[in-house]
Amino acid sequence: MKVFTAIQDIRAHIDERKRQGEMIGFVPTMGALHEGHFSLIAQALKENDAVVVSIFVNPLQFGPNEDYEAYPRMLDADLEKAEARGVDIVFAPSAAEMYPEEMQTGVRVHEGTEVLCGKSRPGHFDGVATVVLKLLQIVQPTRVYFGQKDAQQAAVVTNMGRDFNLPTEIVTGPTIREPDGLALSSRNVNLTSGERREAVWLYEGLKQGALWIEEGTYRPREILEGAKHTVEANISGTLDYMDILTYPGLRPVKEWNERVIIAGAVQFSGARLIDNIILSPGQKGRA
Ligand code: PAF
Numbered sequence: 001m002k003v004f005t006a007i008q009d010i011r012a013h014i015d016e017r018k019r020q021g022e023m024i025g026f027v028p029t030m031g032a033l034h035e036g037h038f039s040l041i042a043q044a045l046k047e048n049d050a051v052v053v054s055i056f057v058n059p060l061q062f063g064p065n066e067d068y069e070a071y072p073r074m075l076d077a078d079l080e081k082a083e084a085r086g087v088d089i090v091f092a093p094s095a096a097e098m099y100p101e102e103m104q105t106g107v108r109v110h111e112g113t114e115v116l117c118g119k120s121r122p123g124h125f126d127g128v129a130t131v132v133l134k135l136l137q138i139v140q141p142t143r144v145y146f147g148q149k150d151a152q153q154a155a156v157v158t159n160m161g162r163d164f165n166l167p168t169e170i171v172t173g174p175t176i177r178e179p180d181g182l183a184l185s186s187r188n189v190n191l192t193s194g195e196r197r198e199a200v201w202l203y204e205g206l207k208q209g210a211l212w213i214e215e216g217t218y219r220p221r222e223i224l225e226g227a228k229h230t231v232e233a234n235i236s237g238t239l240d241y242m243d244i245l246t247y248p249g250l251r252p253v254k255e256w257n258e259r260v261i262i263a264g265a266v267q268f269s270g271a272r273l274i275d276n277i278i279l280s281p282g283q284k285g286r287a
Helices: 007-019 035-047 075-084 116-120 124-139 148-163 186-190 193-215 220-232
Strands: 002-004 024-029 050-055 089-091 143-147 169-173 238-246 260-267 272-279
Touching (some): 002 007, 007 024, 007 050, 007 089, 007 124, 024 035, 024 124, 035 143, 035 169, 050 075, 050 124, 075 089, 089 124, 116 124, 116 148, 116 238, 116 260, 143 148, 148 260, 148 272, 193 220, 193 238, 193 260, 220 238
Parallel strands (some): 002 089, 024 050, 024 143, 050 089, 143 169
Antiparallel strands (some): 238 260, 260 272
């Protein structure tokens, strides 16, 4: 496995591999690799000749009071795991390599950010879109992989790909869960043991909402009331939001004839957890 920290070195290496006709799969991460990342890596290995993983905790996507400093960093362990999973190339740049000077340009996401996480994390998706565009320019992959757990991120990046005619195919892989249902996340390590036990209730609430959407008996507002109650009655953290929207458009649901997402976020003492379920038209009742 090759590890690069300099942009010009990884570029030269990937240029060479592409000259040899290799298709490059790319899994961008912020490290603290877990089974969720490994499932994207496995999919990328299947669909491409070589797989690049980037490990970079991107300061641009953290707000002033967010967990940039506390975000888990464990590069040596990550490199070992990446190698064991068959990753060919790791790109682990420093912040100075990625942002040698303050950016004079950036991507501004102007639709789909006033809902879900965007509401309480102003500027977050601009930071994500900007770094993803930079990483795609550096790696120039055939395909890039994002997890469905970060559904709003996957939607924003997919929409950016369409808006900017990016040549890379943008692929979304399924959410991977602990046996009790908790979605895997690098932030789970920052839960206390009590919070870890409660954390599964976010998914329980979403599942209940999804079931009601499928049954078609209730309207979105009623569904959300019930699902929110299920979460709030069982956690010590705060439910930041729970919503039902079209996906990937992230617009209010008027009729049940589109794909919809039911998504929620819970703030615990040291970690903010998000989760969602996406339902296709055949799975739903009436709005
Ligand atoms: O999902 C993440 O880990 C990050 O938001 C990403 C896509 C690597 C951009 O920093």
